[in-house]
Amino acid sequence: MRTVFTNHMVAHVWAQQNQPHGRSGNGQFFFDGPTIYSYRRSYPIGHFTGVFCEGKQVVLFQSDRYTVTTSHHLSMARRAVHGVIQFNVPDPTLDHVRGAQDPHEYNLAHFKKEWEDLCDSMVNPQKHIHWLGSQSEASRVEACQLEYDDSPVQMYCKAFDLPLPVWDVAAKQAAIRARFAKYRDPKRVKARERSQARKGIVLQAVLARALAHAEGCAPPVPYKLLNRIPAHVRREYDLPPRYIYKYEADRGEKWDAFHKDTRIEPERLTIEEWYAGKGTAAHFSYRMGLPYPLLRRKGETVETSLGASVPFEAAVSLFRFAQNYKDGRQTEPLVLINTPGNRIGNFQLDKIEPNGDCKVGCHHLNFQEMTRLAIQEVPHLVRPTYPLPVVV
Numbered sequence: 001m002r003t004v005f006t007n008h009m010v011a012h013v014w015a016q017q018n019q020p021h022g023r024s025g026n027g028q029f030f031f032d033g034p035t036i037y038s039y040r041r042s043y044p045i046g047h048f049t050g051v052f053c054e055g056k057q058v059v060l061f062q063s064d065r066y067t068v069t070t071s072h073h074l075s076m077a078r079r080a081v082h083g084v085i086q087f088n089v090p091d092p093t094l095d096h097v098r099g100a101q102d103p104h105e106y107n108l109a110h111f112k113k114e115w116e117d118l119c120d121s122m123v124n125p126q127k128h129i130h131w132l133g134s135q136s137e138a139s140r141v142e143a144c145q146l147e148y149d150d151s152p153v154q155m156y157c158k159a160f161d162l163p164l165p166v167w168d169v170a171a172k173q174a175a176i177r178a179r180f181a182k183y184r185d186p187k188r189v190k191a192r193e194r195s196q197a198r199k200g201i202v203l204q205a206v207l208a209r210a211l212a213h214a215e216g217c218a219p220p221v222p223y224k225l226l227n228r229i230p231a232h233v234r235r236e237y238d239l240p241p242r243y244i245y246k247y248e249a250d251r252g253e254k255w256d257a258f259h260k261d262t263r264i265e266p267e268r269l270t271i272e273e274w275y276a277g278k279g280t281a282a283h284f285s286y287r288m289g290l291p292y293p294l295l296r297r298k299g300e301t302v303e304t305s306l307g308a309s310v311p312f313e314a315a316v317s318l319f320r321f322a323q324n325y326k327d328g329r330q331t332e333p334l335v336l337i338n339t340p341g342n343r344i345g346n347f348q349l350d351k352i353e354p355n356g357d358c359k360v361g362c363h364h365l366n367f368q369e370m371t372r373l374a375i376q377e378v379p380h381l382v383r384p385t386y387p388l389p390v391v392v
Contacts, residue, residue, distance in 0.1 A: 002346070007073070008307020011036070011080035013346045016361055017048060029073050035093055038073040045070065046077045047092040053159035059084045060092035063110060079306065082362040085159065087152055104162055111153040112167060119144050119172040125183040137180040141173045203228055210239055274305065292357075292366035295373045302373070304363060310345030312377075318344050318358060319374050320381060322367060326356035327383065 003022045005013060007029050013022050014031040023030035028039050034048035045062040052058070059081055065071045078086065089107040122129055122140040132139055148169050157164045182188060206225045212218035229239070269279045275296050294305040295315075302315040343349070347361035356367030374382050 006307065006309075008076055008080075009309060009346070011073075011076040012306075012308045012361060014046070014077065015080040015082075016347055018343075018348060019346065028069070029076075036073075036077055038070040043070070044093050045074050046081075047094075049094070051159055053085055053155065057084045058159045059086050060094070060107075061086060061088050062092050063088040063090050076307070080362050085155065087156055104156075104160060107156070108153060108162075108165055111151060111156065112165065115147060115151055115153075115167065116172070118147055119176075123176055123179045125180050137176065140176050144172045144176070145169055199228070203233070207233065207237070211237060214239060291364075292369060293363055295365070295369055297373065297377055306363065308347070308361070308363065310347065314344050316374075316378055316381070318349065318360070319370050319378075322352055322356045322358055322370065323381075323383060325352050326354065326367065 001019065003019075004025055005022055007024050010022055010024050010029050010031065013019055014036045017034065021030070021032045030037055032041075034050065035044045036046040037043060038045045043062075043066075047060045049058045049060060061078060062074060065074065087107075090110050091103070091106045094103040094107075121127065122132075122143060125135075125137075129135060129140070129143075132143060148167055153165065156162070202225075206221060206228050209218055210221050210226070210229065213220055233239075271294065273279070274294065277296070277298065296303055297312065298309070300312050301309040302312055303309045344360050347363075349358065349360050351359040356370070358365045358367070358370075371382060
């Protein structure tokens with residue numbers, strides 16, 4: 001049994017839950033049974049709980065991210081799991097109680113802290129809440145209740161048969177109403193108007209000096225004063241970002257050496273380039289608008305744009321079976337050529353649609369994409385979609 005995989009394959013094989021253990025080549029990403037780890041066993045990032053809710057298994061993922069690499073590991077693990085109920089919690093294995101009497105107590109406190117931070121962010125009337133359609137007081141008060149009703153804690157308690165905690169929604173709503181009442185006070189309104197007028201005068205003076213400096217007619221503007229120029233005004237007059245001004249003021253460098261157009265954009269692969277073998281799944285995925293993963297042959301394996309790979313012979317067997325099933329030539333239980341049971345490499349074949357589309361693990365394979373690769377690699381196995389004309 002193979003136990004060493006690429007990072008993407010570690011996540012995919014773990015999501016199948018049909019292999020006891022596996023790891024990446026450098027050992028930094030590995031799984032043991034239902035739990036997958038990043039770097040060390042003391043830091044689990046995903047766990048199959050074995051608990052089912054509404055017919056779906058519950059999977060807990062780590063909510064904390066300590067390093068960039070761990071964040072990548074989490075993303076790969078989440079993308080590999082489909083058809084389950086997911087929760088982001090600080091204790092995914094439910095055994096690091098951290099002083100709590102109940103193993104779920106730490107996770108419930110995390111849900112409450114997220115909800116409280118969300119409600120506190122809506123208290124300031126001058127802060128724009130991008131996910132709220134209206135910034136009014138009534139909308140924010142209503143959002144406190146709606147966020148509690150839609151909080152993950154509702155489904156979490158249902159899944160683990162826990163009593164639903166009661167959070168003080170009325171106190172958060174009262175804090176929003178009190179802050180809006182102060183905001184509408186006539187004295188505070190006049191004070192804000194005077195402050196805005198003073199800021200406008202200062203902004204005009206700083207902007208005039210910044211424009212003169214951009215033309216080489218004035219010395220650099222102090223960095224603290226540049227903070228007064230809003231981003232939209234800076235874009236309107238084509239002024240450089242703040243950090244450029246700070247660097248320029250500190251070292252006396254010229255703006256030309258740090259022009260924003262000199263930044264190099266990362267190279268983006270096209271579908272044709274990926275088919276030709278360039279790049280990896282880490283740099284290319286089917287997020288380009290396609291509802292299905294792409295396929296390509298890589299040596300003796302077939303690789304998907306999600307990073308999974310299966311032996312080439314197993315992929316050919318799957319195509320032959322899907323083609324027979326689509327054409328009505330295969331109606332017996334799933335038995336694949338050269339494949340034990342319904343296994344395709346490390347993955348389980350779950351379903352074949354009447355049009356030939358297959359669900360293998362977390363992949364929904366499109367039959368047309370499978371046919372494209374088959375025409376390229378094994379054209380003698382591909383049957384024409386329509387019957388060939390009879391030659392007399």
